[in-house]
Amino acid sequence: MIQAILVFNNHGKPRLVRFYQHFPEEIQQQIVRETFHLVLKRDDNICNFLEGGSLIGGSDYKLIYRHYATLYFVFCVDSSESELGILDLIQVFVETLDKCFENVCELDLIFHMDKVHYILQEVVMGGMVLETNMNEIVAQIEAQNRLEKSEGGALG
């Protein structure tokens, strides 16, 4: 099961924070900070698996991360997930974002945080992998966006 998905930049500013298990707000922020510090220490050519920090609980949890330009994508998973599989999943997620935003960059994530959440919801649901076929995901998102537009659109 995936416990949390965090996206933050090279300075630790959160760009997407999604927990699939309940933590109180202060703990959530602490986890983001702690994860950032753990991940920052890693060189780019060493392996992408980390033991989870103390807050996110227990020896069963690992942090699997990928570094793209200015952003870190971190998935916190337990032992029931395949580590290499999650690495591929991160790649799928990022490629989907790329398709939806057209050459996605950090600014897109900053200004369209809600949309990123909606896309994520089509990939991971309730801490479990839902869909990995990029085309399906993109088709769904586009359908939903059209629906919003037809209602007069989101006003903000």
Added chain:
Amino acid sequence: MVAPSLKLQDLIEEIRGAKTQAQEREVIQKECAHIRASFREGDPLHRHRQLAKLLYVHMLGYPAHFGQMECLKLIASPRFTDKRVGYLGAMLLLDERQDAHLLITNSIKNDLSQGIQPVQGLALCTLSTMGSAEMCQDLATEVEKLLLQPSPYVRKKAILTAVHIIRKVPELSNIFLPSCAQLLHERHHGVLLGTITLITELCERSPAALRHFRKVVPQLVQKLRTLVTTGYSTEHSISGVSDPFLQVQILRLLRILGRNHEESSEAMNDLLAQVATNTDTSRNAGSAVLFETVLTIMDIPSAAGLRVSSPMPLPLASPTLIRYVALMSLLRLVQSDHNAVQRHRPTVVDCLQETDASLSRRALELSLALVNSSNVRAMTRELQAFLESCPPDLRADCASGILLAAERFAPTKRWHMDTILHVLTTAGTYVRDDAVANLTQLIAGAQELHAYSVRRLYSALAEDISQQPLVQVAAWCIGEYGDLLLEGNCEDIEPLQVEEEEVLALLERVLQSHMSLPATRGYALTALMKLSTRLRGDNNRIRQVVSIYGSCLDVELQQRAVEYNALFRKYDHMRDTLAFHPLRAAILEKMPLVERGGPQVDEEAKESKAAAKLSEAAPVPAEPQASKLLDLLDLLDGPSEDAQHPPPLDPSPGGALVQLLDLPYAPPPPAPIPSLKVFEREGVQLNLSFIRPPGTPALLLITVTVTNSSGGDVTHFICQAAVPKSFQLQLQAPTGDTVPAQGGLPITQLFRILNPNKTPLRLKLRLTYNHFGQPVQEIFEVNNLPVETWQ
């Protein structure tokens, strides 16, 4: 009229424009005030925008709880735009700890039954993220209806929601079980993925479900075969492997279904072999599949040939990630198939050199698991080299690992001593506390090593007095064997000329150093004291030091110093009455071997206390030697000397001493009671041995020993005992809870039973442990207890 509210993007711009944290806070607080006002007014048009902004600031860490009720309103709205934000808000802000969360149950129900597909999707997503047990109860039937709907989009979400429901309310599993068979016929990968996850969850929770789903093994095998042999398809392939996610899930499920089940694993053998050989591991996706395949092969009772021939990706030949995964799989393997992993030992040891901390940690774990009696010297050398250069967080594990391995497999005592010494000098501060006790135990027990060890420790101490465990051991050793240090040569190392004054100076340095812990000071002080009888010179210097510490601030040290002082002053006059030694010498004689496994003894306790420790083995009738150590304060009974009693320093007329102090003569121990084998199962044996200490007729000490001659480790071993009401039973902590296979180190545990009424003893034992991966529980009464145990 309220000023037109900011769009989300504009707010974000403003926040980013803030130059300082304080400015940012100001902007946000102002905006939140607007949002609150807008919520109060209940403006439906802009509500979704306000909530979106609120969610953004929530991500940055600002409070957003006042938005919770707004989520409810948005969810209830008919517009998709509103629902979208509303559900997102519910997932981020609401959770089962707040009462408000139940209020959305109704909306979800409506949306599930009447909503358009995207809306149904939103509702399912929310339920699976934050659905509490109550919500799941209410909505389970709605979700079940959606499982067989035509649209795969809704179906796949419903399936995963079902998994969540089962996790929250396991009793509801039965609702979802029937649909699984049908869902397996699906061709849509998303639905299949969800279905496999659902079946996996069901099987993990209930053995009945597991048996039920064994029927579908052929179907699963077929699906996997199709995936593997299918040509390149753009739809689901990742780097040329078709839908690796689905493959991995299927492999995982096959592992669960095939475990311990011959028939199922037969059915999957061929396929597993095929996958293992055909998968292209040059990319990550292929490796993921291969890894799962190997794990599955290892876990099911498949043909031995398959296991041996399955390709183990060689750690060094591939990039970092693969190395990591390979190390993980080897680690899992080493439990069940030790020899196969031994083949890879050289590469594992090479991985220790990795700069990547995750890799070197795994390599360390694996290396420690691979140490056995034939490779212990080589491995220890490697591990010691690693210890010198490894990152600090691994040092403690490495040090304890080396010490443990040395304990288990040391070829000679001398080598053992050298190894421990090396670890203490390299990583002394990271070593566990009992290392000191272990080393002193080891040295004391190896008489031939006394001279050697005291010299080496002295040299090590002279170089560096900062590593506390080393200092403690060295101080103890110098105290015990100081005479050997000063007299002539030891054949194994270069002759070291040491003067008395140097030794004393060194110990004084330790005493005075600010780096020394109070315990270390205690060691040093006692060592000095012992030297007063070992050294030939006069004791003025020692007496001086001891009397200084009589007014030390540390209470423990002060007490010792005062007592030692008393020894100097009050009892020296006995030198005249006894031809040989004053009482001080008798007290400060060499310690006998301290028993392991007994209650933890502070090394500094007066030597005689060591004699009082309970011996585990059947007692050897020891002649009451007057050179037994005497305690000034406590008169002890029970001569629990063990067979390795070292020859006393002085062949002294202990008789005269005894006479003088008029101590009772300790009676010889009673004949030993025969020990009893009470339990045997698949190579695991439980033996009881009994002791009745003569001084306490009501007391019976039972030592339980658990041995394991089978091929599988015994883990999580717990032994509980019950006795009739008239007895008092006390269980001491066992030495561990694991007995390694093939005659590994046994567990021992001590029971104390008080039987004041001398009623016949009855004993019932309950054992729980894991063996060959299966939990075992045994409850039985011990028969044939020898009469001597209670009469």
